[in-house]
Amino acid sequence: MKIVxxxxxxxxxxxxxxxxxxxxxxxxxxALRYTPLAPEDQSERVRRAAAACPVQAILVEEEAGPxxx
Amino acid sequence: MAADTLYRRITDHANRADPYPLYAELREHxxxxxxxxxxxxxxxxxxxxxxxxxxxxxxxxxxxNPDEFALGREGMPVSFIGLxxxxxxxxxxxAMRPFGxxxxxxxxxxxxxxxxxxxxxxxxxxxxxxxxxxxxDFAYPLPVTVICRVLGVPREDEPRFHAWSQTIxxxxxxxxxxxxxxRRRAGLDARSAMGEYLGDLADHRRGRQSDDLLTAFVNDxxxxxxxxxxxxxxxxxxxxxxxxxxxxxxxxNGMLTLLRHPEALDLLRREPALMPxxxxxxxxxxxxxxxxxxxxxxxxxxxxxxxxxxxSPLILVLASGNRDPQRFHDPDRFDPxxxxxxxxxxxxxxxxxxxxxxxxxxAQIALTELVRRLDAPRVVEDPPPYRRSPxxxxxxxxxxxxxxxxx
Numbered sequence: 001m002k003i004v005x006x007x008x009x010x011x012x013x014x015x016x017x018x019x020x021x022x023x024x025x026x027x028x029x030x031a032l033r034y035t036p037l038a039p040e041d042q043s044e045r046v047r048r049a050a051a052a053c054p055v056q057a058i059l060v061e062e063e064a065g066p067x068x069x
Numbered sequence: 070m071a072a073d074t075l076y077r078r079i080t081d082h083a084n085r086a087d088p089y090p091l092y093a094e095l096r097e098h099x100x101x102x103x104x105x106x107x108x109x110x111x112x113x114x115x116x117x118x119x120x121x122x123x124x125x126x127x128x129x130x131x132x133x134n135p136d137e138f139a140l141g142r143e144g145m146p147v148s149f150i151g152l153x154x155x156x157x158x159x160x161x162x163x164a165m166r167p168f169g170x171x172x173x174x175x176x177x178x179x180x181x182x183x184x185x186x187x188x189x190x191x192x193x194x195x196x197x198x199x200x201x202x203x204x205x206d207f208a209y210p211l212p213v214t215v216i217c218r219v220l221g222v223p224r225e226d227e228p229r230f231h232a233w234s235q236t237i238x239x240x241x242x243x244x245x246x247x248x249x250x251x252r253r254r255a256g257l258d259a260r261s262a263m264g265e266y267l268g269d270l271a272d273h274r275r276g277r278q279s280d281d282l283l284t285a286f287v288n289d290x291x292x293x294x295x296x297x298x299x300x301x302x303x304x305x306x307x308x309x310x311x312x313x314x315x316x317x318x319x320x321x322n323g324m325l326t327l328l329r330h331p332e333a334l335d336l337l338r339r340e341p342a343l344m345p346x347x348x349x350x351x352x353x354x355x356x357x358x359x360x361x362x363x364x365x366x367x368x369x370x371x372x373x374x375x376x377x378x379x380x381s382p383l384i385l386v387l388a389s390g391n392r393d394p395q396r397f398h399d400p401d402r403f404d405p406x407x408x409x410x411x412x413x414x415x416x417x418x419x420x421x422x423x424x425x426x427x428x429x430x431x432a433q434i435a436l437t438e439l440v441r442r443l444d445a446p447r448v449v450e451d452p453p454p455y456r457r458s459p460x461x462x463x464x465x466x467x468x469x470x471x472x473x474x475x476x
Contacts, residue, residue, distance in 0.1 A: 017170040018177045018426035026170040029162075044342070045178065051345035052429055054421065056411055 001038050001046060002061040009057035019052055020045035072098040076109055076384065079360075080243050080459045086452035088359070088459070089401070092389035100375040107382040108375070111389030113396035113413075115373050119385060120418035124367045127420060128153050132365045133380035138240060138253040139363065145261045146299060148307040151363060154419060161423065163296055164304050167285030168219075169426065177426045180215065184431055187214050188438040196474050200449070203467040207439070208320035209313075212431055216312030219427070220305065221281025222270065230266065233259040234310050242457055243362065264302030267309065271301055282308070308424070316428045318357035318456075318463025320435045323348065325467055326355055326403055327440065328448045333405045338440050347405035348432045352414025354403050359388040359462045361416065387413035388462075445472040 003023070005016075012030035016023075023042050024034045038046050043062070050058040070078070072094070078084060079091050095101055095111035102108055110116055119125050128151060129139040141147045149160040166172045191207050201207065213231075217224045240249070240256020267283065274284040286301050296304060327334040337347055364383040369376050377383055391412050392400040398409075415422035422428070439446075449468035456465045 013421065014170050015426055015429075017174050019430070021170070021174040021178050025174065028171060047342060048345045048429070048433065051349050052426065054411060054415070054417065056409070 001040065001043050003034060003036050003038055003046065004059040004061075005032065005034055006057045006059070007032065009055045011055055013054045015052040015054065016049035016058060020049040024049060070094075072101040073104045075101050076103045076107060076243075079109075079386070082455070082457060082459075085455035085459065085462060088388070088462070089392060092386060092392055095386060095389055096393060099373040100377065102375070107384060108372075108377045109384050109386060110372060111386040111393075112373065113390040113393035116385050116387065116390040116413060117417060119364070119370075119372065119383070120413075120416060120420075122370070123154075124370055125364050125383065126153050126367050127151055127157070127363055129363065129365075131367055131380060132382065138249075138256060141303070142257050142261070144299065145257070145264050146303060148303040150307055150420065157419065159293065160296075160300060160304060163286075163291065163293060163300075164282075164308070164423065166291045167282050167289065168423075172291070176219075177430055180219070180427070181430055181434065183218065184211070184215055184434045185438070187211055188435055192438055192442050192474060195443075195471075199472070200468060200470045203324055203469050204317065204321050204464060205466065208317045208324070208435070208467075211320065211435055212316035212428075213313045215316075215427070215431060216309060219282060219312070220267075220309060221274065221279060221283040222267070222309065226266075230263060230309060231313075233263040233266075234314060237263070237306075237310060238314060238458055238461065241362075241460075243459070260306060263306045263309070267305040268298055268302040271305070311422075312424055312427070314461055315357045315424075316431050318461060319348075319351065319428060319432045321463050321467050322355035322357060323351045323432055323436050324439055324469070325448065325451075325453070325464065326351055327436065328446060328469070329451070330403050333403065334440055337405065337436070341437050341441065343405060344433050344437050345429070346407070346410075348429060348436065349410050349412065349414070350403065350405050350407045351432070353391045353397070353407070353410055353412035356388050356391060356412070356414045357461060357463060358414075358416070358422075360384055360386045360460055362460060387416065442475045443469070443471045444475060446470070 010032055014026050017026045023038045023046055027033055046060055050060045075095050079088055092111055095109055100108055100110055129135040149157045168176055195201055213227055214224060236259035237256050240252045271283040271287050275287050286296055337343055362384050365381055366377050366379055368379050394400050415425040446469050449470055453464040453467045456463055
């Protein structure tokens, strides 16, 4: 799945880094690093992270594979 | 009715089951000055601004008439929820070190398996019954087990710390017309007792290895030097109370809302992947923390055309901001798929909820399992009886009947 984080909106609440720590990572207190192409086994965690973002800065595009809408 | 009695009406237990018409009335008045000089704010944009305004203090010492109880007492000072930066920030960062990023990013994620197991075992015990009290049988024991595990508090000590916790919460019950002196003294005593209990637990962890916060606080202080014993006590009391008196309401309010909206319940049963968003909507629609009673301005501050004088009690009614039609489309409608949802369920700004990620995962797992496993659940008594507190609002009991449980 593809991930885009609007870093202009991000305020460092770090909810994503708790909920999907293999995809989103805090560097110091406020800087966020993330993996733009997350493996499928992380999709549940990424969905949790995107829903939890207090400033709704995370955009997730589910992979359009065969049999998937 | 007069706007200057709104706080009295909001805190009146008779209005606990449905405070939302009062919040609508509050929003119509903008900022509502109460008879005693307290100011209430219930509109979304004003609350958001105030939560991010450094001129707004969380520290009682900045009030013209500080609440003696909220100042703590010698040996048991105020925890970081009642302090401003930089002291608030320092203590919060020390507490965060073993709990989350950047130092311990995997803690909450690693707990998900355990949370699911606790939920599974609790629901397994419903098998031979057709009626449960969702509060006592599920929504309370689940987060208690989890916070004990996280902090390193023995689960079997629950009756002790639950009694302290109730006394502390009752002591800041703002119900007017009751004499708070005795309750407050009892609250301070309970807070000291709970602090000593947690301090002693931490002392015994010195030099030991265990994957919990109390152990980490005493053995891995980090570059900033860690907590003093007093700071450890006050912070641990805060985390234990917050961890077990709030999530219970998120789960119970959540299930009650789903039972009142059968089409939402069906949708989530069919598509459990929607649960994270549904929990955000529950945090907006029925937030477990309804209002923040402890703010006050450091200088005269203008809010929506009203001057709130320096040192006045300023109460931010988060649950009202969450229903503000100026911010949310059709705010009184529960929509588990709502997109634009920057709610105040966990507050906002520097004091935003410390345990939010844990509460989110607990609620997501708890509700997913309840929805999946309970067959034809229905509320026995609606509205259910509510707890006293207008701040930490939720049912005291929620009787649910069901046709059976699925494996």
